[in-house]
Amino acid sequence: ILNVEQSPQSLHVQEGDSTNFTCSFPSSNFYALHWYRWETAKSPEALFVMTLNGDEKKKGRISATLNTKEGYSYLYIKGSQPEDSATYLCALTNNNDMRFGAGTRLTVKP
Amino acid sequence: DTGVSQDPRHKITKRGQNVTFRCDPISEHNRLYWYRQTLGQGPEFLTYFQNEAQLEKSRLLSDRFSAERPKGSFSTLEIQRTEQGDSAMYLCASTLGRYGYTFGSGTRLTVV
Numbered sequence: 001i002l003n004v005e006q007s008p009q010s011l012h013v014q015e016g017d018s019t020n021f022t023c024s025f026p027s028s029n030f031y032a033l034h035w036y037r038w039e040t041a042k043s044p045e046a047l048f049v050m051t052l053n054g055d056e057k058k059k060g061r062i063s064a065t066l067n068t069k070e071g072y073s074y075l076y077i078k079g080s081q082p083e084d085s086a087t088y089l090c091a092l093t094n095n096n097d098m099r100f101g102a103g104t105r106l107t108v109k110p
Numbered sequence: 111d112t113g114v115s116q117d118p119r120h121k122i123t124k125r126g127q128n129v130t131f132r133c134d135p136i137s138e139h140n141r142l143y144w145y146r147q148t149l150g151q152g153p154e155f156l157t158y159f160q161n162e163a164q165l166e167k168s169r170l171l172s173d174r175f176s177a178e179r180p181k182g183s184f185s186t187l188e189i190q191r192t193e194q195g196d197s198a199m200y201l202c203a204s205t206l207g208r209y210g211y212t213f214g215s216g217t218r219l220t221v222v
Contacts (some may be wrong), residue, residue: 006152032209043114043213044153044201089152091211098143098211100152 004092006101013080014109020076021104023090027071032093035064035075038103039086047075047088080108116202116214123192123221130188131217135204139212142185144177145201146170147216153201159185192221 005024013019025033032051036044048057053068061078077084087103115134123129135142140161145153156175157167161182171177174192179185189196202214 004152009150034211036213041215043215046211049209099155100145102150102152 004090004099004101006088006090006104008104009102010105010107012107012109015080015082017080017108018076018078019080019106020074021088021106023073023075023101025071025073025090025092027068029094030068030071030092033066033068033073034091034093034098035073036089036091037086038089044089077106080106082108082110084108114202114204114212114214116200116217118217119215120218121220123219125194125221126191128188128190129192129219130186131200131219132184132186133202133204133214134184135202136212137183139204139206140182141205141207142179143203143205143211144185144187145203147199147201148197156187156200189219192219194221197221 007022032049034049035047037047038044048064050066055066057064063076066073075088085106085108087105089100089103091098091100117132121129142159144156146156147153154170155168156171157177158165159179162179174190177187197220199216199218201216203211205211
């Protein structure tokens with residue numbers, strides 16, 4: 001059974017602060033780790049897909065790292081903006097199975 | 111429109127009624143997934159199709175739930191004799207492989 005855990009469950013930061021969240025997963029039978037941003041009333045939007053230990057991906061102010069040996073991924077947001085407010089989901093792909101964490105709900109206050 | 115579309119966006123139904131949702135995936139995607147998300151939880155896997163074959167079904171999917179993908183294109187998810195615990199967001203996603211899942215906007219079901 002794939003068990004994907006995210007922390008913290010929710011986070012409130014001020015505009016301009018940098019922040020990060022964690023996704024933990026079992027390191028065995030790893031295939032790929034996905035990060036999604038899910039804004040209210042919209043579809044989850046794919047941010048990154050990472051497959052290799054040590055992968056680092058960046059998209060604007062958002063970046064992610066992957067450690068498959070210890071089973072974690074970090075998502076970083078530099079200089080948070082109110083429009084970054086959303087739920088950030090990570091998901092683990094293993095063969096034909098994809099399991100999501102419960103998400104981290106980020107609120108950025110102006 | 112080249113995305114995944116779901117219909118309806120919102121559904122309010124009385125307990126005990128049957129409801130059916132539809133998902134139209136990206137046309138060349140052979141895999142289609144249904145997920146359910148309740149408040150405070152991440153999306154939970156319900157079932158998955160490769161073309162028209164239903165290959166996996168979660169234990170979450172009781173016998174009141176049935177899903178079909180008759181021609182390997184659109185899919186329907188039916189819930190019979192709805193219960194208040196069925197209230198959730200039902201998400202559909204499609205993919206060609208293990209990368210690049212595309213989600214629909216979801217159907218929000220409220221059972222009153």
